[in-house]
Amino acid sequence: MNACPECGSTEIIPNLLVFADEALLGQRPPYVKLIEPKPEKPPFIWSPRSVATGFRAAICGACGYTRFYTEHYAKLLEAHRQGYTSQQDELKIVPI
Numbered sequence: 890m891n892a893c894p895e896c897g898s899t900e901i902i903p904n905l906l907v908f909a910d911e912a913l914l915g916q917r918p919p920y921v922k923l924i925e926p927k928p929e930k931p932p933f934i935w936s937p938r939s940v941a942t943g944f945r946a947a948i949c950g951a952c953g954y955t956r957f958y959t960e961h962y963a964k965l966l967e968a969h970r971q972g973y974t975s976q977q978d979e980l981k982i983v984p985i
């Protein structure tokens with residue numbers, strides 16, 4: 890974000906890590922995860938591959954407008970095109 894879409898200011902504070910309360914308990918900050926779909930005939934030993942990313946925030950220093958973004962969009966798009974989906978019921982939170 891080079892200029893604020895709300896007010897036009899170029900006083901942007903970029904590249905900020907996004908935290909949640911759970912981060913204080915040793916959990917990961919918010920993230921999205923895409924998981925490989927199960928093949929029709931999976932091999933005997935199969936576990937799905939996955940792609941996950943956290944977020945960064947960019948905040949306008951003039952009005953506070955905040956945009957979340959990830960720098961790993963290319964990997965996510967590639968996974969999305971391969972049928973990976975965000976399967977919340979299989980999502981487990983792993984302590985760091």
Ligand SMILES: [Zn+2]
Pocket residue numbers: 893894895896897898949950951952953954
């Ligand atoms: Zn602004």
